[in-house]
Amino acid sequence: MQAENSSTGRGEPPSGNSMQALKKFTSAGRGYWHDVSEKDWNDWRWQLKHRITTVEQLQKLLPTLTPEELAGAKLANTKLALGITPYFLNLIDPADEHCPIRQQVIPRIEESHTAPWEMSDPVGEDSHSPVPGLVHRYPDRVLFLVTDRCAAYCRYCTRSRLVSNATGYDFHPEFDKQIAYIAAHPEIRDVLLSGGDPLLLSDDKLESLLSRLRAIPHVEFLRIGSRIPTFLPQRITPELCAMLKKFHPLFMSIHSNHPRELTTEVRDAMGRLADAGIPLGNQSVLLKHVNDDADVMKAHVQKLLMCRVKPYYIYQCDLISGSAHLRVSVRKGLEIMEKLRGHTTGYAVPQYVIDAPGGGGKVPINPEYVLSHNADRVVIRNFEGKIFEYPEAADGSPLSAPPKEIVEPELV
Numbered sequence: 001m002q003a004e005n006s007s008t009g010r011g012e013p014p015s016g017n018s019m020q021a022l023k024k025f026t027s028a029g030r031g032y033w034h035d036v037s038e039k040d041w042n043d044w045r046w047q048l049k050h051r052i053t054t055v056e057q058l059q060k061l062l063p064t065l066t067p068e069e070l071a072g073a074k075l076a077n078t079k080l081a082l083g084i085t086p087y088f089l090n091l092i093d094p095a096d097e098h099c100p101i102r103q104q105v106i107p108r109i110e111e112s113h114t115a116p117w118e119m120s121d122p123v124g125e126d127s128h129s130p131v132p133g134l135v136h137r138y139p140d141r142v143l144f145l146v147t148d149r150c151a152a153y154c155r156y157c158t159r160s161r162l163v164s165n166a167t168g169y170d171f172h173p174e175f176d177k178q179i180a181y182i183a184a185h186p187e188i189r190d191v192l193l194s195g196g197d198p199l200l201l202s203d204d205k206l207e208s209l210l211s212r213l214r215a216i217p218h219v220e221f222l223r224i225g226s227r228i229p230t231f232l233p234q235r236i237t238p239e240l241c242a243m244l245k246k247f248h249p250l251f252m253s254i255h256s257n258h259p260r261e262l263t264t265e266v267r268d269a270m271g272r273l274a275d276a277g278i279p280l281g282n283q284s285v286l287l288k289h290v291n292d293d294a295d296v297m298k299a300h301v302q303k304l305l306m307c308r309v310k311p312y313y314i315y316q317c318d319l320i321s322g323s324a325h326l327r328v329s330v331r332k333g334l335e336i337m338e339k340l341r342g343h344t345t346g347y348a349v350p351q352y353v354i355d356a357p358g359g360g361g362k363v364p365i366n367p368e369y370v371l372s373h374n375a376d377r378v379v380i381r382n383f384e385g386k387i388f389e390y391p392e393a394a395d396g397s398p399l400s401a402p403p404k405e406i407v408e409p410e411l412v
């Protein structure tokens with residue numbers, strides 16, 4: 001089999017030194033915006049107001065755009081809007097066309113190529129929506145899409161049909177119908193707020209929504225899924241954290257894919273959320289030229305723990321239209337998992353999942369550690385490839401005698 005392109009996002013596998021560099025916390029800096037006041041730069045509303053949303057702005061700020069990127073940027077607003085916060089743009093290395101930050105937010109012409117197996121709703125959310133803006137796919141929990149806007153737009157977004165309003169998707173941001181559905185279904189004990197990005201709502205609006213959900217007696221647990229901590233860490237204000245802590249138990253899943261996204265600004269923002277008692281998890285998407293390398297992934301998950309964030313999921317990239325150029329094989333994903341489990345702290349090891357195409361939900365994907373389950377033993381291997389036996393009868397009962405000597409062909 002031909003080896004896949006293993007990449008740090010800079011074309012070479014990382015050396016020991018570059019691993020140390022990846023784990024170092026640095027600031028995104030000011031870059032082009034060096035003369036903006038400290039107050040403005042740290043104001044999340046200023047950052048939103050000054051987002052890069054047009055081809056002309058992008059060309060001016062990133063003159064090294066490749067022809068593929070320029071063509072993609074010209075088409076961007078027909079499918080998924082172009083949007084990048086000044087803070088996040090500063091993380092792009094203008095000299096590196098394979099920069100892992102660049103791959104995530106700069107459109108490319110390949111987005112306009114759709115393979116026959118790609119879809120606009122790859123995980124079947126629309127077919128599990130009892131009311132617009134609510135997805136009820138699992139028995140005891142719902143996904144509540146509270147807005148169709150994001151601080152910036154990921155080029156591999158599973159909900160590109162919905163977010164940025166580039167496709168005129170019929171999204172209803174009134175919450176009454178969704179809340180009425182949740183209140184009428186006592187089996188719903190867990191509500192995940194997502195979108196778009198819920199943290200784009202004002203503190204007042206978010207507080208009002210969380211209060212209404214907390215008032216439903218069977219809702220035990222609230223979650224917020226947000227990319228804001230990495231696109232716009234300025235949004236994680238002390239005021240927001242003080243408001244969120246009123247609604248415990250409340251967890252947050254952030255979204256980060258590469259160690260360079262974990263800046264001092266992000267680490268400080270995560271600290272504020274953690275100090276407010278909010279347990280933090282991270283979701284990554286496995287992406288070509290971004291994190292399709294075990295050493296990069298290891299640096300990322302270790303750095304997340306340093307930010308007080310538990311790596312939660314690595315997603316196989318969904319079959320969203322126009323994402324083939326970013327997709328990595330499942331085989332490669334398993335190779336990466338093989339190099340994490342046992343090789344680093346268990347807390348640092350996320351679950352690799354495929355969100356089953358068409359609406360089957362998340363399916364955990366793991367390397368094989370159980371080699372066989374025979375009449376009197378389970379044969380397992382550890383992370384080093386060493387083989388061990390766990391004595392047990394095939395029906396799970398304790399053995400009355402030690403397992404017999406293994407006959408060689410049986411193991412094979």
Ligand code: SF4
Binds near residue numbers: 150156
């Ligand atoms: S932040 Fe989330 S919803 Fe928004 S574009 Fe990125 S992946 Fe999609």
